[in-house]
Each structure stands twice: as C-alpha cells, then as structure tokens.
Amino acid sequence: MKARTLTRHFRESLKSLGRNSWMTFASVSAVTVTLLLVGVFVLIMMNLNKVADDLENDVEIKTFVSLEADDARIEAIEATIRSMPGVESVEFSTKEEELTDLVLDFGDELSLFQQSNPLFDVFYVKASEPQQTEQVATEIAKLDNIEDVKYGEGKIEKLFKFLNMGRNVGLVLILALLFTAMFLISNTIRITIVARRHEIEIMKLVGATNWFVRIPFILEGMWLGLLGSIIPIALVSTLYYQVTDFAQPKLSGEMIQLLDLTPFIYQVSALILVMGVFIGIWGSFMSIRKFLRV
Amino acid sequence: MIQMKNVYKKYPNGIVALNGLTVEIGQGEFVYVVGPSGAGKSTFIKMMYREERPTSGQMLINNVDIATLKNKRVPMLRRQIGVVFQDFKLLPRLNVYENVAFALEVIEETPEMIRKRVMEVLDLVGLKHKARMFPTELSGGEQQRVSIARSIVNKPKIVIADEPTGNLDPETSWDIMDLFERINATGTTILMATHNREVVNKRRHRVIAIEGGLIVRDVAGGDYGYEG
Secondary structure, three states, X not given: OOHHHHHHHHHHHHHHHHHOHHHHHHXXXXXXXXXXXXXXXXXXXXXXXXXXXXXXXXXXXXEEEXXXXXXXXXXXXXXXXXXXXXXXXXXXXXXXXXXXXXXXXHXXXXXXXXXXXXXXXXXXXXXXXXXXXXXXXXXXXXXXXXXXXXXXXXXXXXHHHHHXXXXXXXXXXXXXHHHHHHHHHHHHHHHHHHOOHHHHHHHHHOOOOHHHHHHHXXXXXXXXXHHHHHHHHHHHHHHHHHHHHHHHHHHOOOOOOOOOHHHHHHHHHHHHHHHHHXXXXXXXXXXXXXXXXX | OEEEEEEEEXXXXXXXXXXXXXXXXXXXXXXXXXXXXXXXXXXXHHHHOOXXXXXXXXXXXXXXXXXXXXXXHHHHHHHOEEEEOXXXXXXXXXXXXXXXXXXXXXXXXXXXXXXHHHHHHHHHOOOXXXXXXXXXXXXXXXXXXXXXXXXXXXXXXXXXXXXOOOOOOHHHHHHHHHHHHHHHHOOOEXXXXXXXXXXXXXXXXXXXXXXXXXXXXXXXXXXXXXXO
C-alpha cells in the first residue's frame, strides 16, 4: 500500500465520522458511559487493594527478650534475627522505652511502674513478605533467651485470607466489567457498520481489496474509541483529584493511605485511552468481517 | 476476450441457473443478453465479475480463468471490468466526484491523475456541473450516468451492464443508450442484460437469448424476440 493511500484512508475515516454524525454520536456516547464506569471502578478497586497492602504490611512480630540476657547477648540475638531469610527489618526497643510508650498510650497512672519495670526488652521484626510472618516468628521463638513471640497468631492468617479473597473478587469484577465494556462498545460499532454493509458490498464490486475497505472502518473505530475516552479521562481525573485533596490530609500519619494522585491517575487515564482505542479497532475489525465476502 | 465453455451453475438450494452454456465474445463487440426472468441471465452477468462462481466448466476473461480464480485476485479482475447496475449502486455518503474517484483510489492512482480523469468522464456523461452533489439529490438518469462514469473511469476493456435502463423512463433510457454506444465506439466491449424491447429492436447489435440456462439464439443484429 502506498503512503498516499494511507493518507486517503485517514481522510476518509474522518470524513465518515462527520457524515455519519448521528451514528458517531451514538457510538461515542456508548464508549463514554462504559469507559467512565470502568475508570471509576478501577479507581475504587486499586485503592482497596492499596488498603489491603497497607494492612498486611502493618503486621509485625513482637519478640520479648528474657531478663537474663545481657547486652552482648541482645546484640547477638539481633544479629541472628537480621541474618534470617525473609526478615526485612529489626527494631530494638528497651523496656524503659516500652514503658514510656505505654504511659503515653494509657496515661500517667502507669508511671508507678517506673520504680520496678515489669516489661521486657523487645525486638520489632518485620517479614519482607507479610505471608512469611508466621514462619519467621517460629524461627525466632527457637532462639535462646527469647521469652515470647507475638504476631497476632490466628488473627493475621484470617486477615490475609480475607484480603486475598477480596483481591480475587475485585479481579473477577474488573475482568467482568472489561468484558461487558468490550461487548457493549463493539456491539454499538457493529450497528453502525451493519447499517453500511451495502456500501461495503459496492466497494468490493468496484474492485476494492478487503484491506482497502477495512482500514477506513478500523480507523473510524479508533477515532470513536479516542473521542469516547476524553470525557471519562477528564471526569475520573477530576474526581480522584478531589478525593485525594479531601482525604489525604485526614489520613496523614494513619497506616491506611490512598494511592498518590500521580502517577496513579496517569496510569488510569492511559488504561482508559488504550481500552477505548483497542476496543474501537477490535470492534470494527470483527464487525466488518462477514460483510467482506462479496 | 470472454470465453465460456460448458459452464454449469447450480445454487445451494438446488436451482440450476446455467446448464452447460458455451459462448465467445470478442473485443469491441456490443452484445445484448435477453431472456425471460429466471432464465439464467443474471447469473450469466454476475459471473463476469465473479459475484458468482461457476460450479463447473471453463470461463476465461482476458485469458484469466474465473472458475479457479483465487478470492484474493478477484479485486484485480474487477478493476479490468466496468460494471453498471440496475440500481446504480452508488455510495450514498460520497458525492458524485468521490463516487467516480473511488474506482481510481482503489488502484492507487496519483491525486493529479484522479482529478484529471474524473473530470474527463464526468464531462463525457454531462455531469461536470453536478460533481459536488450527492446521489440522493440526483434523478435516476443522472445517477445511472454517474454509475457509467465510474465504470469507465479506469478505462476497462469490458463494461458489463445489468439492466441499466430497468429503473429509467424511456426518454432517459435513450440518453443512457447513446452513452453506451459512444463507449463502445472507443473499442470497449459492452455486455448488456436487458428487458427493454424498444432499445434492442432500434439499436441493433448482437443478441444472445438465454432460456433454461442455455443459449437458445445468438444473432448478430437480431431483434428482441419476446412479446412485451
């Protein structure tokens, strides 16, 4: 195919948008509504996923060191824990620091205990993968001079199970929505092409090859997808800007955070755009197939 | 030019449209194809541009075998043949100029060449002044002239016409016939299926009559031969 033919196809596809303005409007509206739905849903699901991650990463192992361990032994324990596979971070906190935290949390009445501190020195250990927490905790418990190991045994397994289920449900919902979007959009495009099957037949009878007929339609599908993704991108971006603007100051310092505006919103916009264009092209391609057999 | 030998066509529903038809049409001839409805005329015409494919037999157009022609090569065949239809088959969303230009865009002509050639043929059919109008804004006769302009714009050796005057009033029909005779005078073969008794009897050319899927009469300068 020559370059000027490609130029011709581009010109033809744009002209066709204008001359079929009603059909164009109908298709673009369908694409707009569907992609808006997809965009908002992706915003919600990705943030729920982020919350799940935050919850998981908040899990840590509290390791109580026996009173008989001296400073050298404590250092040795820290080194051992650090060298264990699957350990991301180890933080040491003396029993005095523990008491100060306690007093901060529960009030001055507890400062009585400063005379005889009943607490233990503590290591806060984080596993690099939240799912490894249990395994790491078991390993630590085997060490000498460890009084006790606490990591929300039984509870975190349930939490992880619940979060995983949530993720899977979200994934299925997103896939179902994407499928519906493809079906809706390609169906609308199909209607516009069925209305023009007579034209396709004429083009073939005048000696056009399949690709000569197909390319302008495919380009038209691409424009429809492109036009249909403008409003969803604008609305979704504005919406998320407003949400983060409102919620992020309120959440500062909390363990649960929303995804930052950038680059997340660029990714969502790109997803909407690519989906619109891809479905437009795909929809045209599939719809035109059976009318080319003349 | 066009050679058919024992061409047989049976449709999937069991109807036999052509029953071993043999004919030869040479370069520059003007041929009417006549016969009652359902005799196989349309199938005969449709085979010329491979809208239908022979079930068996040999069919050569410009020495290309239509029966074995690959689907991919069909556009090449159609570019060597101009086709004029009873219902004009103009592209409704393209204007007169664009409709004619389409046949040249398909063969990837240069824009300068397209402009020149399209204006030439529009002048020939007398529609230069209506180049920017859309098919729906034209009369039936004018639409048919656009269709003829499109069929000859890339200078084919053969023009096939399937009842080109079928939807037109008598006066307009004569204008259209004049056009075809002018095209024929430049050496182009014309093959025209028609029910128009007047036309066949007044503008004498070779007449092929088809009945029951066979040629029952083939006379140079013959008459229509059917009542009404």
